[in-house]
Amino acid sequence: MIGNFFKSLYGEKENKVCKKCGRSFTYSELAKHSMICPNCGEYFRMTPRERLVMICDKFEEVDANLTSENVLNFPNYDEKLKTATKTSSSKEAVVCGVAEIAGEKFVIFVMNSEFMMGSMGRVVGEKITRAFEMATEKKLPVVGFTTSGGARMQEGIYSLMQMAKVSGAVKRHSDAGLLYITVLTDPTTGGVTASFAMEGDIIIAEPNALVGFAGARVIEQTIGQKLPEGFQRAEFLQEHGFVDVIEKREKLKYTISNILKLHSC
Amino acid sequence: MGAYEKVLKARNSNRPSGAFFVNRMITKFVEFHGDRRFSDDGAIVGGIGYLNDMPVTIIAMERGDDVNERIKRNFGCPSPEGYRKALRLMKQAEKFNRPVICIINSSGAYCGIGAEERGQGLAIAENLMEMMTLKTPIISVVTGEGGSGGALALSVADSIFMLENAVYSVISPEGCASILWKDSAKADEAAEALKLTANDLYNFDVADKVIEEENMSYDEICDNLKCEILAKLSELKEMPIEELLEKRYQKYRNIGKL
Structure with missing residues (x-):
């Protein structure tokens, strides 16, 4: 299939x-x-469509038509958005919807590194927030695939505030006793790592995925030395206690399905 | 004054850092150290004391005044344990029903090997989640530079104040210029484009109040700030906790709403 x-x-x-x-x-x-x-x-690296086909038995998209505006009138942002829409064949850097694996229903979001490096502006923040609010209302778990260069600087403070907005919705979902699984994929950095990527009850990562807060170049400039081999890779994060499971891609569907089932009785 | 001039002013070493505001506003201050997990981060000073006659928890980013202090305080760039200390003190404030005041002045969360090894991203993320539902009023004040996620980790609050010449941005203008235009010398252009001044943030409904600075000494500015914090906290303390938390959630839910 x-x-x-x-x-x-x-x-x-x-x-x-x-x-x-x-x-x-x-x-x-x-x-x-x-x-x-x-x-x-x-x-x-996988696009949301590829990922959804690989992971879900059924999928229905929500908020498919939200698109970004150049709210700060930031230089060249309109052109960047146009180019990203064209080259990635998508409207924004995340796809959200309701999905099923083996009869287990859940809300899913999948980020897209092909759209402006998966950066988070108002639309990405809004879509993921709505996904969590819908999941809370329908009492469904959330599975989120992250990949992002961080906040989208062309949206200034609005992009930074998305971290707080999404985290608020994650907290309400969590306080309702509902499950949130994050799957960290290559690369997940910056404001996404410092918010919903690390807020999962269960954190899964793909092997060798780059996951960190600060970019490697920034760290090297700050400390004036080269970074060790394997730094900020999934295995490094697991060794330091931040990742529950490193799962091979071909087994991801089974593992997610298994964890969802374990929480459904 | 141009946006980049404000950035430079906000960073100016003559501008007071967090400890100044703590010492001037708070009486009988007792500093509490450590995150009870790993260490004590000098970039964040926290403790309890009185704001007039109101017991409060205050948490301030401090960059230090001389070279030795600056090294000890890592130039005001918090490590994960700084954010964890802050969260510990906030949870303590919630338990004992004290309001929380956060003073923000940092170029950002520290970017280093140890910070990554100890989960800088997670530390910030946890603060964002936990502050959203902390059952006590929170006021955050950006007094100088509000640097990205490292500043956000102490500014999920019921009310955000900014001093007139403070700035708050998703990225430093230099960083922005170097990524977008491969030229950090274009920082002034980036500063304009990012719209990071106190007045910009007030217009975006991120900042709720701008504290004037013109023709005033820092002592006077701090005294005015104290009056404003007292007035706001008195109001917030009267609010039923469910209403307070709903308003806090909606504040962030509505920023830049589509």
Whole structure:
């Protein structure tokens, strides 16, 4: 089913090149391997559509048509939004909806690194907040896939305040006794790490995903030294106590399904 | 005054840091140290005392006045244990029914190996969640530089005050210019574009009050600030807790609402 979906989405002609080993693959080949390089094992970054097909049995999108405006009249932001919409074929950096795996219903959000590096402005904050508010109202768990460069600076203080806004909705969902699972994918940094990415009851990460608060370059400039191998990778976070499970992509659906079921009785 | 001039003014080393406001506003102050997890972060000073006759918990970012102090206080850039100390003191304030005052003045949360190893992102995230439902009034005051997530971690509040020449931004103008235009010398352009002054934030309904500074000494400014905090806290203390928390939630829910 996944193979067919990718075929219909991209066709057989458009190949994708592995950034690690340089080999080229068709989408159907990659889809059979859960978007993992069949040659070297490198994880390809996934779009929300690819992720939703891989994880969900059923999915219905909500708030699909919210789009960003240049509220501060920030230089070149209009053009950036246009380009991002075109190149990523999406309207914003997150997709939200109601989904099912093996009969378990939940609210899902999946961020999109292809849209302005998954940065969070008013629309991303609003969509995720609404997702949590809907989940609280319907008494459903939330599963969130994060990938983001952080707050979207073109929206100034509004983007920063999204961190507080989403965290408020997460807290209300949590206080209602409901489950929130985050899946940290490569890369998750900045304001997203410093808010809802780390607020899950259960935090799962994909192997080798880069997850951190400050960017590596900023840290290197601050401390004036090179960072150690594996710094801010999923395994580093787990070693320091911040990640519950590092799960291989091909087993993610099973693991999420299992955890959801364990919370449904 | 241009936005970047305000940034430079907000950062000026002659401008008082957090401890000044604590010492001038609060009597019988007792400082409490440590996060009871790992260590005591000098970049955040916290404790209890009286605001006139009202017992309060006060938590202030402090960058230090001379070189030795600055090193000890990590130039006012908090580590995860600073935010955890702040949260511990806020929970304590909730237990003993004391309002919380946060003084914000920092270029941002510390960016270092240890900060990442001990969960800087998590520490900030936890404060955002917990402050949203802390069952006691919270007032946050940006007195100088409000630097991104590191400032936000102490500013989920019922009311946000800003001194007239304080700034509050998602990113430093230098950082913004260097990412967007590969040229940190364009910081003044970035400062204008980011709309980070106290008046900007008041117009965006992020700041609830701007405390005037013109033609006043810092002592006078601090005394005026104290009066405003007292008036607001007296009002907030009268509010039923459910209403207080609903209003706090809606404040952030409505910022830049679509």
